[in-house]
Amino acid sequence: MAAPKMSVGKPTVDRLPCNTTSFQKKSRSKLVSIPGTRPSIQNGQLIVSTGVTSLDYVIGGGLAVGTLLLIEEDRYDSYSRMLFKYFLAEGVVCGHELYVASALDHPNDILQELPAPILDDIASPKTVEDQAKSCDPESQDAMKIAWRYQHLPKVQTALASSSRFGHYYDVSKTMDPEICQAARCHGFYLPEHSTAVTSPTATTSGQSPMPETYSSLLNNLQEVIHREGFDGSVPQTKSRNILRIGLHSLGSALWDDDLCCRENPSHGHALTTFLYGLRAMLRSSLSVAVVTVPSHLIQNRALMGNITRLCDTAIALESFRGSERETNPLYKDYHGLLDVRQLPYLNCLVCDLPDNKDLAFKLKRKQFTIERLHLPPDLSETVSRVSRGELTGTAMVGSSGCGSGSTGNRHLDF
Amino acid sequence: MFAELNSILNTSPDSFKPGEFILVSDKHTDASFLIHHFLSFYLRAGCKVCFLGLVQSFSHYSAISQRLGVSLTQGREKGQLVFLEGLKESLGVLLQGEASKETRTMDFLRDPSSGLRGLYDFVRDNVRGAVGGAEEWGPPVLLVDDLSVVLSLGVSVGAALDFSHYCRATVCSELQGSMVMLVRCEAEEEEESDDEGSERLLRGLIHQCSLTLQVQGLPTGYCRDIHGQVEVCWRGQCDRQQAQKKLFQYKVHDKGASFFARGMSSAVL
Numbered sequence: 001m002a003a004p005k006m007s008v009g010k011p012t013v014d015r016l017p018c019n020t021t022s023f024q025k026k027s028r029s030k031l032v033s034i035p036g037t038r039p040s041i042q043n044g045q046l047i048v049s050t051g052v053t054s055l056d057y058v059i060g061g062g063l064a065v066g067t068l069l070l071i072e073e074d075r076y077d078s079y080s081r082m083l084f085k086y087f088l089a090e091g092v093v094c095g096h097e098l099y100v101a102s103a104l105d106h107p108n109d110i111l112q113e114l115p116a117p118i119l120d121d122i123a124s125p126k127t128v129e130d131q132a133k134s135c136d137p138e139s140q141d142a143m144k145i146a147w148r149y150q151h152l153p154k155v156q157t158a159l160a161s162s163s164r165f166g167h168y169y170d171v172s173k174t175m176d177p178e179i180c181q182a183a184r185c186h187g188f189y190l191p192e193h194s195t196a197v198t199s200p201t202a203t204t205s206g207q208s209p210m211p212e213t214y215s216s217l218l219n220n221l222q223e224v225i226h227r228e229g230f231d232g233s234v235p236q237t238k239s240r241n242i243l244r245i246g247l248h249s250l251g252s253a254l255w256d257d258d259l260c261c262r263e264n265p266s267h268g269h270a271l272t273t274f275l276y277g278l279r280a281m282l283r284s285s286l287s288v289a290v291v292t293v294p295s296h297l298i299q300n301r302a303l304m305g306n307i308t309r310l311c312d313t314a315i316a317l318e319s320f321r322g323s324e325r326e327t328n329p330l331y332k333d334y335h336g337l338l339d340v341r342q343l344p345y346l347n348c349l350v351c352d353l354p355d356n357k358d359l360a361f362k363l364k365r366k367q368f369t370i371e372r373l374h375l376p377p378d379l380s381e382t383v384s385r386v387s388r389g390e391l392t393g394t395a396m397v398g399s400s401g402c403g404s405g406s407t408g409n410r411h412l413d414f
Numbered sequence: 415m416f417a418e419l420n421s422i423l424n425t426s427p428d429s430f431k432p433g434e435f436i437l438v439s440d441k442h443t444d445a446s447f448l449i450h451h452f453l454s455f456y457l458r459a460g461c462k463v464c465f466l467g468l469v470q471s472f473s474h475y476s477a478i479s480q481r482l483g484v485s486l487t488q489g490r491e492k493g494q495l496v497f498l499e500g501l502k503e504s505l506g507v508l509l510q511g512e513a514s515k516e517t518r519t520m521d522f523l524r525d526p527s528s529g530l531r532g533l534y535d536f537v538r539d540n541v542r543g544a545v546g547g548a549e550e551w552g553p554p555v556l557l558v559d560d561l562s563v564v565l566s567l568g569v570s571v572g573a574a575l576d577f578s579h580y581c582r583a584t585v586c587s588e589l590q591g592s593m594v595m596l597v598r599c600e601a602e603e604e605e606e607s608d609d610e611g612s613e614r615l616l617r618g619l620i621h622q623c624s625l626t627l628q629v630q631g632l633p634t635g636y637c638r639d640i641h642g643q644v645e646v647c648w649r650g651q652c653d654r655q656q657a658q659k660k661l662f663q664y665k666v667h668d669k670g671a672s673f674f675a676r677g678m679s680s681a682v683l
Contacts, residue, residue, distance in 0.1 A: 209526055209568045210508070222509055269568035273523065276567060277508040280501035283471045302611070305600035306566040310469075347477035349447050349666050355638050 034240050034286075036094025037065065038165060043348045048094070048242060048288055049166030051086030054370040056166055058340060058359065059313050060352035063290075065242060066282050067344055068275070070308060072295035072316035077249070079317050079336060080292050082171070082363060084246055087290045089114040089175060091244035092183040093167050099186045099224060099245045099287075101217055103254035107187030110248070111180055115169035118366060172365050186224050188217060190255065211267055213256045214274040221245065222281060231285035243287035250274070251293045251307075260297035268303060275310040312344035317361070334360040338370055415454045415482060418673045422646060422662065423625070427459035432553055432590040435582055437623040439597045439616055443642050445629035447666050449559045450475070452594045454484040457494065461591070462551035464540045466533070466558045468500035481669050494551055496540040526568030530577035538584055541591065554591035556581055561619075562598045565611045575618045582622060595619065624649055632663070639681030641665050644673065 040047045040061045047062035050069070056062045063069055073080040091098050092114065100107035193216050210218075225231050230243045251259045251271045258265045275291075282289055295316065298304050308314045319336035320326045338359045343351045358373040420426055438448045453475065456463050467475060475497075476486040489495035503520045518532040541554040564574055578595065585591045597619060599612040620626055628645045640663050648658045662673045665681075674680075 209523070215508070219509055222505070269526065269566065272566040273508070273568065276501075276504060276523070276563070279469075280505045280508075283501055284505075302600050309598060310563070310566060345444060345446065347474055348481070348668060349450065349478055349671070350668055353638055353641075357636055 034242060036090075036096055037242060038062075040064065042352050043346060045346050048096075048244075049090055050083070050290075051088075051090030051166060051169070052083065052368045052370075053166045053168070054361075054368065055083070055315075058338070058354065058370055059315070060343060062165060063288050063313065064344070064346050065286055065288050067312035067346065068279060068282055068289045068291060070311035070314040070341075071290065071292045072304075072314070072341070073249070073292050074317040074319040074321075074336060075296055076319070076321065077292075077294070078321065079319050079361070079363065081248075082368065083317075084248060084290060084292055085110070085114050086169060086368065087244065088246055089117065089169055090167060091242075092175065092179060093117045094242075095183070096242045096244050097184045097186070097228065099188070099221065099243055100248070101188035101190070101221075101246070102248040103190040103213075103252070104249060106189050107185070111185060111187075112174065112177070114175040114180065115171045116173040116175045117179075118168045118170050168366055170366055171363065188220055190217075193217075193220070194256075209267070209269045209273045211256045211270055214270055217247075218274060218277050218281075221278075225281065225285050225287065230287055240286060243285070245282075245287055245289035247289065247291045249294055250291050251298070259303065260294055263299045265300075265303075268300075272303075272306050272310055275307065279310060279312075308342055311342070312346070314341040315339065316341055331360070333362060334371075334373070335362045336360065337373070415458060415484075416451045416670050416673070419448075419451055419671070420455070422660070422673060425455075427455060430459065430592070432592065433586045434592045434625060435586055435623040436592065436594045437597065437619050437626045438594065438629070439599060439619075439626065440629040441599050441631070443629055443631045445596060445598070445627070446559060447671055448627060448629070448644075449557060449594065449596050450478050450482060451671070453486075453557055454479055454482040456555045456557075456592070457484045457486075457489055460494075460552045461555045462494055462496075462541070462553075463489070463555045463557060464496045464498075464537060466498045466500065466537070466556075468498075468558070468563050469560060471501060472497055472499050498536060522564060522569050522573075523567060527570075529573035530564065530569060534577055534580050537581055541585055541589065554585055554589050556585045556591070556593045558593075558595040560596035560598055562596075562612045562615060565615060571611050571614045571618070574615055575622075578619060578622060595623075620649075629664075639665060640679050643676070 034046070037046050037048050039045065042060065045064040047064050049056050049062050050059070059069070071080045071083055088098055088100065088111065098111075100110055102110060190213060194213060225243065226233055228243070230241075249255075251257055253261055257267055257270050259267070259271055271293075278289060278291075281287075291311070293307065295304055295307075316339040317336055318339070320328075320331055320334070321336075325331050338361045340354065340357065340359070343353070345351050356372050359370050360373040361368065361370045415427070425431070436452070438445050438452075453463065453465065457479075465475075472486070479486050486495060486497070490497060498519065500520065504523050507520045507523045519536045521528060521532040522530055537556055541556060561574060561578070565571065582593060585593050597612065597616050599616050626645075626647045626649070628647070629642055630645075631642045632640060633643075643661060643663045646660045646662070650657045661676060663676055663679060664671050664673045665679065
């Protein structure tokens with residue numbers, strides 16, 4: 001928080017004028033009074049937690065207000081849905097308003113499935129640190145041979161920042177209905193909104209790039225933002241709040257978009273136009289959005305690149321469930337891989353680049369952890385180590401079993 | 415403004431070649447730091463700048479330019495800078511859907527097949543400057559960040575190339591000003607589709623421009639201390655001058671970027 005660059009910038013106005021964007025550097029003298037947010041350490045942006053503390057660390061402290069997080073779904077939408085629910089649960093616990101849009105499940109059903117927060121959770125993050133601390137005195141005595149390495153820090157696989165931000169959730173229980181009721185929530189369930197048969201845009205001469213589903217979602221979202229005053233239009237007598245927007249499975253066939261069905265879709269620019277409009281809306285209001293896209297169904301990689309570039313932060317999940325990697329001993333501790341595809345540059349030239357891009361996640365009952373993937377030392381007698389590069393390479397082809405068999409000739413018979 | 419880049423390109427705010435079309439392109443990385451460099455460079459040189467910011471808000475550029483020592487709000491008030499905030503204008507077009515009276519600039523959002531005519535009209539009207547007032551500003555400069563987003567929004571490659579050709583004819587040839595455009599591409603490992611939009615746009619623009627800066631990630635993989643490499647290529651205009659290429663690696667800091675020859679990064683030495 002004592003970053004010198006924050007004092008270089010001009011102190012900005014406190015109130016949000018309606019014609020400027022929400023990317024205003026908040027100077028330290030005026031403390032922002034929105035609950036559940038804090039200024040970022042790197043560049044003073046106002047950030048919120050995604051609900052998963054290790055994901056917050058991976059994307060640079062948290063989600064900046066006014067930006068969009070893209071989650072590329074895993075194959076059965078199990079873990080991406082979990083992240084989606086964590087995001088909404090965090091909004092409920094922090095007192096933010098929610099906006100949920102879905103074409104498959106009713107938003108009320110999604111809200112009833114949110115994980116329960118662990119409110120006395122001071123114990124859980126400390127145990128990781130305590131274990132690390134308790135190991136050190138033992139290792140100091142133990143290092144008799146490798147004493148030159150004594151001063152080096154122990155490799156921490158768990159990613160966590162020093163200050164706590166965000167909450168922990170218990171996945172096995174659902175949130176109390178009373179807590180849920182206390183949060184204001186706006187839902188958009190697509191089957192209820194697809195009423196208009198003749199859309200006015202279809203009668204104009206040109207072809208509208210967005211199908212009716214996306215434009216009605218965009219209009220509905222703008223109406224909610226405007227009515228509740230998130231864009232500063234209504235002078236808010238009550239304290240300012242953040243709107244958390246969750247859009248589930250955009251781009252799937254249920255949204256009347258054939259992006260996932262064909263290699264050359266006819267509405268190829270529908271989702272990108274929608275994301276452009278969403279970006280414009282987010283930049284001018286106090287809101288943050290999470291969008292999940294079933295990218296494993298999109299065959300055209302260039303389209304996925306366009307979609308990624310229109311979002312600010314983008315991560316991709318790849319779960320091991322149902323693939324050959326589930327039984328691979330290398331990945332036995334994890335449920336899947338997480339790839340950070342893009343990090344945003346917000347109001348500054350640099351972003352917080354991670355030093356390691358090999359990340360894996362596992363979903364435990366009380367925590368969704370993201371860790372650095374590293375090879376443990378192979379202490380077996382037979383040198384049958386299959387390198388990680390081969391694993392990832394052959395697993396893409398889909399025959400990691402055969403791959404390790406064919407490299408059996410690594411047994412060098414002297 | 416990055417001092418090292420100025421020395422690489424042999425330019426300075428006091429002396430730069432008129433009529434240049436500079437193309438900045440990137441693959442799998444973000445080259446927008448170069449756009450910030452050129453924005454602060456030309457503002458310091460006293461040129462009249464027309465900036466088409468299609469992907470970010472004004473306060474984003476303003477905050478970064480503040481760190482580079484240039485104030486965009488002041489430039490806008492004095493009339494030196496004309497800034498098109500694409501995101502703000504687009505909301506009006508996307509939501510209502512009916513033809514608006516005043517702004518036809520972002521019309522391509524409503525009807526991508528109509529091309530970028532509205533955008534070009536905006537550029538043409540704002541680049542000429544005040545006819546009545548004195549010529550207090552230098553030659554006009556057009557900056558576009560970034561042109562490949564219009565491809566994502568449905569505009570055809572031909573329309574985008576037409577737009578850049580018209581802009582070049584107006585800004586560079588007629589008014590002897592300069593133009594800087596950013597194009598972002600996706601690198602394809604195998605050529606699965608021949609007419610991949612941004613590749614075609616890039617090739618067309620390389621043909622039109624006079625100086626390219628192609629930014630890529632390191633070919634050997636991801637590194638925290640070296641953010642990528644820049645290939646600077648001067649296209650020879652005269653007969654005796656051949657195309658000249660130089661390759662540098664770069665690292666972006668909070669207040670600038672440093673450029674160094676391959677292997678000479680301070681992190682490695």
